Amino acid sequence: MAEQSAQKIILERYAKKCRIAGGLRVGFVLRRQAILYVAGDYPGVDLEAGLAALIEDGMIKSSESGDFCFLTAAGVEKIGGGEAAA
Secondary structure, eight states, X not given: OHHHHHHHHHXXXXXXXXXXXXXXXXXXXXXXXXXXXXXXXXXXXXXXXXXXXXXXXXXXXXXXXXXXXXXXXXXXHHIXXXXXXX
């Protein structure tokens, strides 16, 4: 359950940042630090585990170094479907 919440929090962060940047799109990139920046707002939620699950599920793709995370078509579809509307 906590992993699911962490995934939702991360996808909401992507949705918010995409709106600010002009809209939801495949390839939208956030630094790992920017994704995890809100961790202090959610004590007890493991955002690292949520991010790992989103990468495993193909919603987000990580750069080779792990410093950057890119939104995939599956991630756009999930956010665009209202499941992570902010």
